[in-house]
Amino acid sequence: MNNRAGSFLWNLRQFSTLVPKSKTVRLYSLGLCRQKIINSSWNLRNLLLNTWDSSRLSSMRYLFQYALIFETDDDFQTKGIRTLPARSAERLLCPRKLSVDSKHSLVSDEELKKINLHQETADKDVLLKESRSTTVTITKLCQDCNSLSDVLDTFSEAPTFPTSNYFSAMWTIAKRMSNDQKRFEKQLMFNHPAFKQLCEQMMREAKIMHYDHLMFSFHAIVRLGIPQNTLLVQTLLRVAQERINECDEKCLSVLSTVLEAMEPCKNVDVLRAGLRILVDHQVWNIERVFTLQAVMKCIGKDAPVALKKKLEMKALRELDKFSFLNSQRMFEVLAAMNYRSVVLLNECSKLVIGNIHGCPLKILLNILQSCRDLRYYNVHLFRGIADYVTTTFDIWKLKQVIFLLISFENLGFRPVALMDLVMKKVVDEPGFLTMKNVVSLLHVYSSLNHFNKCQTQAFLEVMTNALTGYLHHISSENLLNAVCSFCAMNHFPLAPINQLLKKDIIKELLMSDDMERNVRMLRILDNCLKLGEVPYLKAVDLELPQLLASPLHLNVKVASVLSHLLGEGYFSQNVQLPHSYHIDFEIRMDTNKNQVLSFSDMDVVTSAANIQRVAVLCVPRSVYCLDSTHPRGFFALKMRHLKVMGFRVILVNNWEMEKLEMKDAVTFLKTEIYSSKTSPTVDANLQSTCESKKQP
Structure with missing residues (x-):
């Protein structure tokens, strides 16, 4: 009898290893349920009260079926993650009755290990299958959808959490399109019946989704052109304000990019002020140069000088990490801050000059414009850019070179060799000249007072013929600018001057919004006609209004x-x-x-x-x-x-x-x-x- 009792107790101890311990489910805000096994006391009395049924299954596969019931339980909430107990949905199944004989024990140790391993694997497969079936990733949406409407159709069929995936996917798809196609697709997006539902769901989920998902979806929404005064955008601005302390370095970069692209308003200003406070405390923890530059560009021109200096010091400390692209971008960043850091600009200029080959036109124009805004005149940088364009002149379009010449003229820099090449190009191939090109070139060459005794006369004749061909299409202001440029270069084309001196043209110039400037230009023209070597136009007398005299400078x-x-x-x-x-x-x-x-x-x-x-x-x-x-x-x-x-x-x-x-x-x-x-x-x-x- 003692042997039978001992055998019975041994079987109970062995069977206790088969009973699953109480389990909980960790609910993440992404909608993915991950199981976590927590040790808890197991009550033998509850086991003995279970009803055994040997006719259910011939072999043991599952000890529990899980039913996930998500409830609010404040005791388990930590950092936005909710932990909930999972409840048993079915009774424990056993293939056979307990034996009181030690010879007929339930399972051996090796079999027990196999069962436990099989159980854990099966449970993970079930959870993964459930997760995959309820989650639509951005990658999958971009692969399966070819338009913004396709993404909305997918959402309307089976909305899934998080909604941010749909907006991010739509922006990713929109980036592949041309401007015309993008404009058409955006109109279809606004008219789609599921778009309103998507926006409403996004507003509901904004407070519970991960902050990085919120930022990426916010960025996509702004880039998709959803108006800033809509309830969706304003709601995201408010939520971003409330949760700004959750901002890590990646979110800081995205948030800075979003704010930099938005127009000033009350919520934008408040969020930018919060961003400045956050950056002031975390600036030394920023590791990526790109994030640092995004933050510097976002804080604005009216940021405190102390914060600008702190960001400058951080940038100088990270100079050894600067890539060629970082050096190019720093000019635009400092211009956006309206902060002239000569030391930083000098170091970036060296990197730009040393790696200028292959630099796109847009980057070169941004650098020159930023130098003008910052009043930073680095002749070595300007000469390096001009020499690069001169040596690679054949790969550039005339329109591109004219843009660069305009930027140089704004800085007062005269690239002699490049301007000579453009002169030769115009003389050899006058067919490339458009009306805008003619006006722009005349302005640049007259402003910089550039002459070449070998080509100047031929250049002026070509420009005169080109301007004469556009006399019936050119505006009065452009005609005035072109004629004054000719006069400044001591050249007086008869047809353009006669066209400009017509009464209706003069009247239009004197009634324009920029009347004072036009009067000054007309006075210059009048002086040139009276003092220049143009006897056939000396009798012309312009009646112009008097302007206020400029203040005198006492030397x-x-x-x-x-x-x-x-x-x-x-x-x-x-x-x-x-x-x-x-x-x-x-x-x-x-x-x-x-x-x-x-x-x-x-x-x-x-x-x-x-x-x-x-x-x-x-x-x-x-x-x-x-x-x-x-x-x-x-x-x-x-x-x-x-x-x-x-x-x-x-x-x-x-x-x-x-x-x-x-x-x-x-x-x-x-x-x-x-x-x-x-x-x-x-x-x-x-x-x-x-x-x-x-x-x-």
Whole structure:
């Protein structure tokens, strides 16, 4: 009897290993249910009360069937993850009754291991099968769908969690399309019956989905062109504000990109302010350069200077990680911040110049535009870009090169070799010229005062013929710009000028929104027609309204030097000349005796034939091309007109004069005034290509 009792207890102990322990299910916000086995006490009394039925199955396969019931249980919630107990749906099944004989034990140890292993594998297969059947991945949607409407059709058939997958898939598909196709598909998307349902479900799920899924779907929604004032976008902005502390580095990058693409509004401003606070605390933890640049570009121009400096220091610390693309992008990033970091820009310029081959046109234009916005003038960078385009000139379209020339002109940089090549291209192949190309090229060449004695005349004739062909299609403003550019280059085409001087054209220019600018340009044209070598147009007289005179700049130091050198009464300050020209100082000299005359005896001065009038012009750097003494267009035109009016021009560079001591300044002006050299007129600046290349 004792043997039978011992055998019975041994069988019970062996059987206890077969009974599954209580299990719980971890519910993730992605909708995937993962099982987690938790040890718990097993009650022998509950086992003995179970009803055994040997007629159910011939072999043991499953000990439990799981029924997942998701309930709210605050005791199990941790970090957005809910843990719920799983309940048994069926009774425990046993293939045979217990034996009281030790010889007839249920299973051996080896068989027990096989059963446990088989059970765990089967349970995992069931859970994976359930997960796969209820989840639609972005990859699968992109493979199965060819349009935005296909994604919405898939959603309407069987909506699955999370909704972010559908928006991300639609944006991925839209990126493959052309602009016209994308516009058509977006219209179909807005009109699709399931689109509203998708948006509503997205708003409901926004608070429970993972933050990175929220950010990627938010990015897709903005890129798809869903209006910013819609309830969907505003809801996502509010949720992003509430959960911004969940933002990791990847989410930080996506959120910065989204905010940078959005228009200012109350919710956007609040979220950007929260982002600034978050970045201020986590800037030193950012590891990827791309994330750092996205954040810098997003914080905006009105961010605190302390935060900008902190980001600058972080970028300088990561310089060894900068790739070529990072260096290119840093110019645009700093321009978006409106922060001029010379050290950072210099280092990035070196990387750009060293790896410029193969750089796309868009990147080059962005770099040049950013340099202009930041007032960063790096001649080595500009020359490197110009040399690269010059050496690879044949692979560029004329339109692309013109865009680059416009950017160089905005910076005041004159790429001599490149402009000579474009001149030759225009002369050899005038058929490529469009109306916009003609106006743009004339503006660039006149503004930079670029001449080539071998090709300039042929170039101007080609441009004249091209402009004449567009006279019936060109706007009045473009015609005015083109004609003034011709006049600045001392070329006066008859047909365009006659077209511009028609009463209806002049009336239209004087009634435009930019009337003041048009009046100034018309005055320049009037001066050129009266002072230039165009006898057949000298009788033209334009009646133009008066504009407010520009404020006069007092050149105190130059006036002091002239007083010390010549004495009072021997020079005149702030002289207003005919044709609306102004000079800083006027000196009158006797050319025979090479001495300065006093302004007191006006009759003698005006009647003498040997009197030389000297115009002293105090000029800033902006009147010259960058890093040279080559005068720019309208300043060169002024010098030419002063020569026609009988003046010898002396140029005094303001930035150089401020550095000189009084003694050195007196010596400089004395040398210039009493010098026997010819005056630096515009003729000296109409130099050949070889002479131009000698300039720095």
